[in-house]
Amino acid sequence: MCPKFNTVSEILRVLKTFIAYLKRPDLYPELGRKIVKNTVNRGNAFKGKEKTNSWAASTAVTQKEAVAMLFGIDIDPFRTSYADILKTADQREKECPIKMGGPGALELIYYACEFANAKSVVETGVAYGWSSLAALLSLEKRGGLLYSSDMPYLAQDGDQYVGYVVPENLKPNWKLFRFADKESLPKIFTENPSFDVVHYDSDKSYNGRFWAYNELYKHLRKGGIFISDDIGDNSAYQDFCESNNIKTTVVEYEGKYIGVFVK
Ligand SMILES: C[S@@+](CC[C@H](N)C(=O)[O-])C[C@H]1O[C@@H](n2cnc3c(N)ncnc32)[C@H](O)[C@@H]1O
Numbered sequence: 001m002c003p004k005f006n007t008v009s010e011i012l013r014v015l016k017t018f019i020a021y022l023k024r025p026d027l028y029p030e031l032g033r034k035i036v037k038n039t040v041n042r043g044n045a046f047k048g049k050e051k052t053n054s055w056a057a058s059t060a061v062t063q064k065e066a067v068a069m070l071f072g073i074d075i076d077p078f079r080t081s082y083a084d085i086l087k088t089a090d091q092r093e094k095e096c097p098i099k100m101g102g103p104g105a106l107e108l109i110y111y112a113c114e115f116a117n118a119k120s121v122v123e124t125g126v127a128y129g130w131s132s133l134a135a136l137l138s139l140e141k142r143g144g145l146l147y148s149s150d151m152p153y154l155a156q157d158g159d160q161y162v163g164y165v166v167p168e169n170l171k172p173n174w175k176l177f178r179f180a181d182k183e184s185l186p187k188i189f190t191e192n193p194s195f196d197v198v199h200y201d202s203d204k205s206y207n208g209r210f211w212a213y214n215e216l217y218k219h220l221r222k223g224g225i226f227i228s229d230d231i232g233d234n235s236a237y238q239d240f241c242e243s244n245n246i247k248t249t250v251v252e253y254e255g256k257y258i259g260v261f262v263k
Contacts, residue, residue, distance in 0.1 A: 013155050020154035030151065030180035037205055047206040048235025053257075056232050060252035063105045066260060070225075070249060071115035075107035082137060089165035093128050098158040103130035104229055105253045108260060109199055112225040113138035118196035119145070122188055122219070124181050124212060125202035125229070126150035129163035135197070136170040147192060149177045149184030149202065181212050194221050201229040209236035217244070217263070224263050232257040 021031040037044065067075045079086065093102070109131050113121060119142050121135045126148045135146045152159040163176060175191075177184035181202055198216040203209065213228070213236065220226055231237035231250070237259045241248045251258040 017155040020157075024152075024154075026179060026183070027151075027154075029183060033180070033182070041205075041207070044206045044234075045204065046234055048239065049233065052235040052238045053232045055238055056250045056252075056257040060250045060257060063108050063251050063253055063258075066249050066251045067108060067111045070260065070262060071111050073111045073115065075111060078107045078110055085133075085137070085167065088167070089128075089130070089133055092165045096128065096161055096164045098153060098156040098161050100127035100153065100158070100161075102128070104201065105251060105258055106130060106134040108227060108251065108253075108258065109134040109197075110138050112197050112199075112227060112260070113144075116196040116223070116225050117142070119143075120147070120192055120195050121145075121197040121199070122147045122149075122185075122192075122195045122216065123199040123201065124149045124185070124216075125200070126162050126176065128161075129166040131199055131201060132163055132174065133166050133170070135199070136166065136173055140170055140173050143173070144196075145173055145175060145192070147175050147177065147188045147195075149179065149181050149188065151180050151202070152178050181208070185212065185215050189215070189219050193219060195219055195224060196221060197225045197227070199227045199229075204230060204233045206234040206236045209234070210240060213237065213240040220263050222263055226259075226261050226263060228259045230256050231259040 021027055064075050067073050113135055118139060121139060123131055123135065126132055132146060132148055139146055150162050152162060177187055198220050200212060200216060217226065228237050246261055248259050248261040251260060
């Protein structure tokens with residue numbers, strides 16, 4: 001089946017993205033995967049969505065409950081302790097000339113790092129860098145490192161704005177890999193094979209998730225924390241947990257579901 005383009009601007013956006021890919025040979029493998037994903041494999045994005053949403057709705061708790069249950073920590077101090085930094089980050093997001101996704105459950109990420117006494121964290125999906133900021137605020141206390149993977153925003157010339165809300169003073173604790181996960185993650189695992197916390201928030205397709213979940217899980221230490229955003233997009237997270245006998249907590253956050261478990 002051919003992809004459907006609704007407007008001239010959509011056709012132009014696809015063309016612009018395609019040309020930007022052609023200029024970046026390091027992203028050719030992802031270009032090939034994107035073509036397959038958007039043509040023969042279009043159903044993959046929503047595979048099992050209904051089943052997973054009713055499962056998630058039946059078991060979900062709030063972020064506050066999850067952090068208390070799993071880590072025994074109250075999430076309230078985060079917003080007051082980091083009020084100034086979060087306000088500045090918010091202003092940076094507003095000033096940013098390109099538009100990306102906003103903040104997720106920052107307390108969950110921050111307190112996961114605190115609970116795990118994290119010295120090394122890996123995340124997929126950076127955008128403005130809200131999740132990166134949450135992890136870095138904890139990691140900097142221990143001189144730890146965050147390894148992030150993000151596809152540059154090719155259609156918007158947005159490369160330079162990835163991680164825009166992360167303050168300069170936290171950047172020495174941060175390594176950003178600007179490739180697709182399939183290329184970034186092997187490079188990251190060669191540099192650092194074992195992580196205290198992993199956070200997934202990038203390729204939302206079923207296949208992309210399933211591949212990355214298995215890779216991230218292999219490189220998560222025992223007792224480490226696994227977090228995945230937007231698990232209601234399809235059943236990849238539920239299927240991954242069931243096939244590995246993992247008992248997961250589901251968090252409902254702003255109308256979406258996040259999965260989290262301690263390995
Ligand atoms: C929802 S945003 C991430 C938001 C971020 N975690 C935060 O809290 O601010 C998803 C990001 O994943 C990136 N992405 C999508 N597919 C990807 C892939 N295959 N490899 C790497 N990054 C990808 C997008 O470029 C986008 O920046």
